[in-house]
C-alpha cells in the first residue's frame with residue numbers, strides 16, 4: 196500500500212519537513228504521536244488565581260486599553276475580573292499584549308467590554324500577561340472542540356498545534372491505525388482498554404476525563420499504550436535473538452592447550468563466579484550458533500581474565516579474536532596484560548588503533564587478513580571496513596556500553612569461514628569479506644566467501660560491562676542478550692573508604708597524599724573534563740594548574756599529568772611509569788575512568804565530584820581497592836550543590852555495590868543515559884517507563900513467547916505499528 200499517494204492519508208506538503216523532524220512520515224504516525232499534556236479550555240480561571248506558565252481561559256472586563264509606540268508598536272488591554280468594580284487599582288489585572296493587531300482587535304477590546312481570552316500566562320514587566328491571546332466575546336456559544344480537554348502535542352517550530360490536532364483526527368479514521376491487534380483473551384486477562392478507545396481518549400479526551408491521570412500517564416488509556424509499546428519492544432528483541440540463533444557460527448571446540456598454560460602461570464586462582472562465567476561462555480561458543488553474551492561484573496571483579504580464556508579457546512580451535520576497548524589507553528592496557536600473560540606462548544597479538552602510522556596499520560591489517568594474527572587488540576579501529584579477518588571467531592567488546600550499536604553491527608556483519616583443514620597454510624587464503632552494510636541492511640544470509648565454498652559464519656560476541664543492569668533493564672532493553680554475572684570480587688581485597696570533603700580543605704588533603712606517597716603508596720587525583728572544546732581548554736588549565744601546585748607541594752615525590760589531549764605514546768609512557776611506581780601521584784582527567792588497573796594505587800582524590808555521574812564515580816572509584824592495601828577515595832565537592840548532585844554524592848558515599856548504585860542511577864536519571872549508545876539503535880521507549888511500569892514489563896515478558904505462537908495474533912502488523920527500521924535493529 197503506497198500511503199503517501201493516497202489522498203486520504205496525505206500529509207500537507209508544506210508541513211512535511213517539520214513533521215519528519217517529529218518522526219512523522221505518514222499520517223498513521225500521528226496516531227502514536229501522543230500529547231504530552233492537556234489544556235482545559237472549558238474551565239474559566241478567575242483572574243486572581245492565575246499561575247505563570249498555565250494556558251487558560253480567562254474572562255473579564257476590559258479596564259483600559261491603548262496603543263503604545265514604544266518600545267515597539269503594540270496594543271495593550273488590561274483585564275479585570277467581572278466581579279470587580281474597577282475602583283480598587285490594586286486588585287489583580289491581566290495585561291493582554293498584541294504586537295500584530297487590527298481595528299477589530301481594538302474594537303473587541305474596548306474598555307467596558309466583557310471578553311473571554313485564551314492563552315499562556317506569563318510574568319510580564321507590570322504583572323501577569325498574555326501575549327496574543329485568542330479572544331471571544333463572553334457568552335458566545337462554545338466551539339464543539341472546547342467541550343473536551345485540548346491536547347498539546349510535542350512539537351517543533353513549524354508544526355502548529357492545530358495542524359497536529361487536525362491530522363490526529365484524520366489519522367484516527369484510518370482502519371489499520373485503530374484496528375485491535377491484541378487478542379481479546381489478553382485484553383481481558385490484563386484488563387486493558389480497547390485500542391481504538393485508548394487512542395481516542397488520548398487524542399481527544401472528554402472534559403470528564405481526569406486531566407491528572409492523563410498528564411501523569413496513569414490513565415487506563417496510557418496503560419494500554421505502554422503495554423503495546425513494551426510488547427513491541429519485547430517481541431522485536433526476541434526476533435533479534437531468534438534471527439541470530441538461526442545464523443551459523445564457528446563451533447569452538449577448545450583443546451585447552453593454551454588456557455591450561457595460562458591458568459598455571461596466573462598469580463591467582465579464579466573465583467567461583469569467574470569459573471562459572473568461563474564455563475557459560477565456552478559452552479555457548481561450542482553450539483554452532485553465534486553467542487551474544489554480556490559479561491557483567493562490578494569494577495575489579497576480574498572480567499579480563501574471563502575474556503582472555505574465551506579468546507584462547509577460540510585460538511585453540513583455529514580462529515581469530517578481535518578484542519576491543521573504547522579508549523586507546525584501555526586497549527593498550529589489555530594489550531600489555533595479554534602480552535604479559537601470554538608471553539612465550541604461540542599466540543600472535545596484533546595492536547591496532549587509529550594512531551598507528553599508515554605503514555603500521557597496513558601491516559596490522561595484512562596480518563589480520565592473512566590469519567597470522569591470533570588476537571587483534573585495539574580500539575574501534577578494529578571495526579573499519581578495510582580490516583578483514585581470515586577466520587574471525589570471537590569478538591570481545593570491553594565496556595560495551597561505550598560503543599554504539601552501529602559499531603557492533605559493523606563487526607557482526609563480518610563473516611568468517613571455517614578454519615582450513617590441517618596442513619593447509621594458514622596465511623594462504625585471504626578471504627577479505629565484504630561487509631553487508633551496502634545491501635540496505637536486509638537480513639539476507641551472508642554471501643559465501645569467494646573460493647571458500649562454504650557458508651560464512653558469524654563470529655561469537657562477548658561483551659563486558661561494569662555497569663550492572665537493574666532487573667527492569669535486563670527484562671526490557673537487554674532481553675535479547677544472554678548474561679553471565681560475576682557476582683563476587685576476588686578475595687583479599689580491602690574495602691574502600693569513601694570520604695566527602697569540601698574543596699576548601701584541598702591543601703590538607705594534598706598534605707595527606709604527600710605523606711602516603713612517601714611511604715610508597717600511590718594515588719590518582721582526578722579532574723573532571725567537559726567534552727566541549729571551549730570549556731575543555733579551561734578544564735585542562737585547571738588540571739595543569741593543579742598538577743603544578745602538587746609538584747611544588749610534593750618534593751621527592753613524582754607527580755605526573757595525564758589527559759586526553761596527549762598523544763597515545765605519551766599517555767602510555769606515563770601509565771607505564773605509574774604502573775611501575777616511578778610516578779606516585781597521577782593527576783588525570785577522566786581518561787582513566789574505565790578499566791585502568793594499577794593494584795598498588797590505593798588512594799584517589801576526585802575534584803568536583805559533584806560534576807560526575809554516578810556510574811562515572813563508581814567506575815573511577817573502582818580504580819582503587821584492587822590491591823592488598825586498604826583504599827581511600829576522597830570526593831572533593833564545591834559548596835553550592837544542586838539537589839541531584841547531593842543525591843548522587845549521598846548514593847556514592849553510602850554504597851559500594853555497583854548494582855545498588857546502578858538502580859539509584861536509573862531512578863535519578865532514567866534509562867536513556869544508563870544505556871548510553873546502545874539505546875540509539877534500539878526501539879527506544881517513548882511512553883513506557885521501565886521502572887514505573889515494571890508490572891507491564893513483567894507481563895509482556897511472559898506474554899511475548901505465547902503470543903508468538905498465537906494464530907490470532909498478527910505479529911508483523913503489530914511490530915510495524917510500533918517499530919521503524921526494524922530490520923536494521925534486529926541485527927544489532
Ligand code: ADP
Pocket residue numbers: 463464465466469492493494495496497498499500661685686790792794821
Ligand atoms: P574488571 O572486571 O574491572 O575489568 P580486571 O579484569 O581488570 O577487572 O581485574 C582487576 C584486577 O584483579 C586485575 O589486576 C586482575 O589481574 C585481578 N584479578 C582478576 N581475577 C582475580 C582473582 N580471581 N584473584 C585475584 N585477583 C584477580
Ligand code: MG
Pocket residue numbers: 498499593789790
Ligand atoms: Mg575491565
